[in-house]
Amino acid sequence: MSSDKVTFDFKGKSISCRPGTSVAVALWEEGVRVLSHSPKYGRPRGISCARGQCTSCLMRVDGVPNIRTCETEVRDGMTVERQDTGAFYGAGMQKILATADNLFPVGFYYKWFTRPTALNRVFLDMIRPLTGVGRIPEPGTELKADGLSNSLVTDLGDFSKVIVGGGPAGLAAAVESSGPVLVLDEHHECGGQRGTALREATTALGNRLERFPVLANSGRRLDGLIKDFSARPEHTFLGGVRAVAGYPPNGLLLRRENDLATMNFRELVWAAGAMDTLGLFPGNDTPGLIGPRALYRLLLRDGLDVAGRQVLILGNGIDSWLSAVLLAERGARISLVITESGYHTEISAAIDAKWQLTTGFKLASIRPHGEGQLAATLVSRESSPSGPLHSHLQLEADLAIICGQGKPTFDIPFQLGIDMSLQQDRGGFIPTGAGESSVFSGRLPDGATVAVVGEAIGETVMEPIVPPGKQKNGHPEGSAQ
Numbered sequence: 045m046s047s048d049k050v051t052f053d054f055k056g057k058s059i060s061c062r063p064g065t066s067v068a069v070a071l072w073e074e075g076v077r078v079l080s081h082s083p084k085y086g087r088p089r090g091i092s093c094a095r096g097q098c099t100s101c102l103m104r105v106d107g108v109p110n111i112r113t114c115e116t117e118v119r120d121g122m123t124v125e126r127q128d129t130g131a132f133y134g135a136g137m138q139k140i141l142a143t144a145d146n147l148f149p150v151g152f153y154y155k156w157f158t159r160p161t162a163l164n165r166v167f168l169d170m171i172r173p174l175t176g177v178g179r180i181p182e183p184g185t186e187l188k189a190d191g192l193s194n195s196l197v198t199d200l201g202d203f204s205k206v207i208v209g210g211g212p213a214g215l216a217a218a219v220e221s222s223g224p225v226l227v228l229d230e231h232h233e234c235g236g237q238r239g240t241a242l243r244e245a246t247t248a249l250g251n252r253l254e255r256f257p258v259l260a261n262s263g264r265r266l267d268g269l270i271k272d273f274s275a276r277p278e279h280t281f282l283g284g285v286r287a288v289a290g291y292p293p294n295g296l297l298l299r300r301e302n303d304l305a306t307m308n309f310r311e312l313v314w315a316a317g318a319m320d321t322l323g324l325f326p327g328n329d330t331p332g333l334i335g336p337r338a339l340y341r342l343l344l345r346d347g348l349d350v351a352g353r354q355v356l357i358l359g360n361g362i363d364s365w366l367s368a369v370l371l372a373e374r375g376a377r378i379s380l381v382i383t384e385s386g387y388h389t390e391i392s393a394a395i396d397a398k399w400q401l402t403t404g405f406k407l408a409s410i411r412p413h414g415e416g417q418l419a420a421t422l423v424s425r426e427s428s429p430s431g432p433l434h435s436h437l438q439l440e441a442d443l444a445i446i447c448g449q450g451k452p453t454f455d456i457p458f459q460l461g462i463d464m465s466l467q468q469d470r471g472g473f474i475p476t477g478a479g480e481s482s483v484f485s486g487r488l489p490d491g492a493t494v495a496v497v498g499e500a501i502g503e504t505v506m507e508p509i510v511p512p513g514k515q516k517n518g519h520p521e522g523s524a525q
């Protein structure tokens with residue numbers, strides 16, 4: 045039986061949506077923004093990463109708790125509930141936790157035990173085996189994981205060179221390799237997190253994409269890399285595969301749909317890119333606030349319906365323009381706040397497209413506003429939040445996309461034993477000693493190597509061929525409608 049609608053139950057209410065989308069997206073389109081609450085303060089949580097890598101969308105589905113609803117497809121007749129409704133989440137418990145707050149400062153669980161380095165090393169060596177990263181699963185082992193049922197682990201064998209990440213950095217590393225390489229990516233096609241989004245923008249806009257040089261140039265660069273990669277028959281691309289864990293000295297655990305597999309490598313190139321980060325400002329955990337990578341997945345994978353919605357895009361660089369183009373093509377009303385100078389050609393195109401455009405301001409705070417809405421307060425870049433009234437601006441939206449520098453992914457090199465240090469200017473943890481370099485290369489105890497490249501080391505790899513600083517047209521900054 046085929047139907048163009050699927051119906052499921054949420055809090056006793058029947059929700060109808062199109063098949064093939066995720067539970068989280070179906071709820072968002074229905075006006076349900078809050079999917080869970082934070083464990084410590086009970087703060088509301090909505091769709092966040094849309095990638096199965098946080099806890100914001102955990103709900104009870106058909107009685108089963110801790111289901112990631114951003115990665116769970118809607119099914120006819122399913123029952124969806126919020127799971128964090130017990131006494132622990134009540135106001136009384138929150139008060140107790142708040143009273144003892146000084147004992148557990150924000151982030152204590154990842155800030156403690158990091159210094160001194162030698163002690164941290166001992167701590168990690170002790171805790172890794174306890175947390176399950178100590179031994180790679182034996183082939184034939186039955187594993188149960190989120191969304192998996194009775195999956196048997198298979199062994200893919202030994203590979204000389206494995207690249208995790210099929211975006212520009214991973215493809216460039218593959219093209220430069222002399223011997224055969226295996227490229228793994230969780231997307232089904234080459235191109236990485238922005239690849240599908242760039243392809244859709246190219247198809248939708250055709251020649252009009254030239255109005256946005258940052259996108260047209262990035263698309264051309266990506267196409268060139270994919271062509272060069274395809275011209276090397278000794279290389280293999282394996283899509284739809286997620287590297288879920290690294291096992292010292294040189295093992296990887298992979299997941300492809302319902303299957304788990306292990307492999308060993310002699311050389312690993314970690315080119316897994318970056319994760320969305322929203323930055324530090326009051327209200328940065330408000331449901332309805334997401335990063336561009338999550339937006340690409342919600343639009344292109346789940347078909348998020350944004351027609352007629354007001355969407356606020358804040359930030360700079362390729363992701364602001366790519367988000368705006370995709371959203372506008374799908375009928376959203378765009379409010380674009382550009383926080384960096386340059387991009388004059390793109391700004392002219394935005395004015396011609398009649399997008400609401402603001403420059404010269406930065407984000408001060410975001411708060412929920414009315415039913416499922418957000419209100420963003422912006423302040424002039426020249427003044428403090430306590431400055432004169434005319435330097436403030438308030439914008440309202442159904443959804444806000446914050447486009448800043450992504451946080452480098454580092455989990456698997458770290459699990460394999462590569463030391464990581466926090467680098468504020470690169471937005472997160474990168475290998476210790478990487479310094480200003482755009483490539484890190486480290487040796488593992490048995491002689492295998494790990495290299496970290498691209499956004500995973502804090503590089504911006506999809507910048508326009510003509511950097512914005514070189515566009516010296518002297519476009520005046522200010523607010524334009």
Ligand code: FES
Pocket residue numbers: 090091092093094095096097098099100101102112113114115
């Ligand atoms: S895991 Fe679903 S939003 Fe992050």
